[in-house]
Amino acid sequence: MSDDDPAADGDADADDFRIETRAIHAGQEPDPETGALMTPIHANSTYEQDAPGDHRGYEYSRTGNPTRTDLEENLAALESGSHARCFSSGMGAINTVLNLLSAGDHVVAGDDVYGGTHRILTQVYDEYDVDTTFVDTTDLDAVREAMEPNTELVWVETPTNPLMNVNDIGALAEVAHEGDALCAVDNTFATPYLQRPLEHGADVVCQSLTKYLGGHSDTIGGALIVDDADLDERIGFYQNSVGATPGPFDAFLVLRGTKTLPVRMDRHCENAAELAEWLDAHDDVSRVYYPGLESHPHHDLAAEQMDDFGGMLSFEFDGTLEQASTVVEETEVFTLAESLGGVESLIEQPAAMTHAAIPREERLAAGLSDGLIRVSVGIEHVDDMKADLQRAFDRALE
Numbered sequence: 001m002s003d004d005d006p007a008a009d010g011d012a013d014a015d016d017f018r019i020e021t022r023a024i025h026a027g028q029e030p031d032p033e034t035g036a037l038m039t040p041i042h043a044n045s046t047y048e049q050d051a052p053g054d055h056r057g058y059e060y061s062r063t064g065n066p067t068r069t070d071l072e073e074n075l076a077a078l079e080s081g082s083h084a085r086c087f088s089s090g091m092g093a094i095n096t097v098l099n100l101l102s103a104g105d106h107v108v109a110g111d112d113v114y115g116g117t118h119r120i121l122t123q124v125y126d127e128y129d130v131d132t133t134f135v136d137t138t139d140l141d142a143v144r145e146a147m148e149p150n151t152e153l154v155w156v157e158t159p160t161n162p163l164m165n166v167n168d169i170g171a172l173a174e175v176a177h178e179g180d181a182l183c184a185v186d187n188t189f190a191t192p193y194l195q196r197p198l199e200h201g202a203d204v205v206c207q208s209l210t211k212y213l214g215g216h217s218d219t220i221g222g223a224l225i226v227d228d229a230d231l232d233e234r235i236g237f238y239q240n241s242v243g244a245t246p247g248p249f250d251a252f253l254v255l256r257g258t259k260t261l262p263v264r265m266d267r268h269c270e271n272a273a274e275l276a277e278w279l280d281a282h283d284d285v286s287r288v289y290y291p292g293l294e295s296h297p298h299h300d301l302a303a304e305q306m307d308d309f310g311g312m313l314s315f316e317f318d319g320t321l322e323q324a325s326t327v328v329e330e331t332e333v334f335t336l337a338e339s340l341g342g343v344e345s346l347i348e349q350p351a352a353m354t355h356a357a358i359p360r361e362e363r364l365a366a367g368l369s370d371g372l373i374r375v376s377v378g379i380e381h382v383d384d385m386k387a388d389l390q391r392a393f394d395r396a397l398e
């Protein structure tokens with residue numbers, strides 16, 4: 001999919017290869033002692049020192065663990081960064097970006113960021129005198145207007161949840177930098193296979209490894225990736241000081257997931273595109289939100305910024321809140337659950353689940369209708385997905 005030129009000159013370094021090859025080889029060397037191909041799960045807390053302070057790179061596993069190091073190197077290579085740091089959850093990673101701020105600083109963030117991001121900004125950092133202005137980040141003038149002299153961070157997510165708005169990373173990074181602020185991008189929905197924000201000028205990339213990078217709905221994790229050694233060192237200080245680091249088994253699971261990221265994403269994208277077309281033509285569906293559809297308001301930007309359009313989509317079922325609830329309850333191929341990015345298809349109803357706390361009028365004004373349904377399109381056979389949705393639609397409308 002990506003045709004960036006691998007440096008064919010000189011010694012082969014995993015970082016020089018195309019992303020499909022980097023996914024499998026970056027940070028991965030056979031164990032020098034045994035020849036074991038796969039990174040061992042270093043279930044270990046502390047490390048022998050030959051003399052006080054004289055160690056072989058590791059002292060204590062909160063600070064560094066070899067399984068985690070291999071994952072960090074792999075993720076840095078995937079995101080076109082120089083350094084990565086892993087955390088015990090996506091929120092642990094997001095918190096660490098916010099640790100870089102001080103009381104009195106200001107943040108500009110998208111008004112449709114992940115709910116946990118909204119919560120930590122408004123209910124945790126607000127208490128520490130860090131104010132956030134939430135704006136429509138698809139409107140660059142609104143973002144410029146929201147910038148204050150004390151704005152230190154512009155937080156961007158793209159595509160966003162659940163309406164799949166696409167934000168212009170390069171333009172937003174420029175606005176951030178004009179104001180001497182950092183630009184952080186939550187790249188969870190797109191993954192580095194489809195979009196590499198550092199290449200567009202972002203300073204920090206955040207990943208919830210729980211989603212596509214892990215890919216199998218069997219672990220929780222997060223990461224921050226940068227292309228700047230000084231910034232990495234600052235992040236590393238908070239990673240170690242706060243201590244929300246993943247255990248080696250979680251790091252191993254994610255490393256197992258990243259190897260197949262490209263093939264999984266190809267299928268996620270293919271299935272989502274076909275399902276989006278099918279839904280778009282369906283009489284019981286009034287609107288489909290998928291950046292791959294030409295009717296999507298940000299289709300051209302998505303086509304430019306992303307290598308493909310991803311596996312997430314939402315649609316408006318033409319019915320009441322209750323009828324849409326019946327749809328999500330009746331599907332069998334699609335499991336009713338929050339989260340996304342695993343090989344299995346998931347379905348949820350924002351108005352009754354993730355966004356239920358928002359008053360109805362406000363929710364409708366934000367474009368989240370009663371019949372809105374979000375799906376994480378898995379890698380099952382797409383015909384089974386269509387049949388499953390058709391059965392659920394019929395049930396809901398009978």
Ligand SMILES: *Cc1c(COP(=O)(O)O)cnc(C)c1O
Pocket residue numbers: 089090091092114116157186188189208209210211220221222
């Ligand atoms: C899930 C998610 C997070 C939070 O990650 P956790 O691993 O659940 O802590 C952050 N951003 C986005 C876009 C997510 O989908």
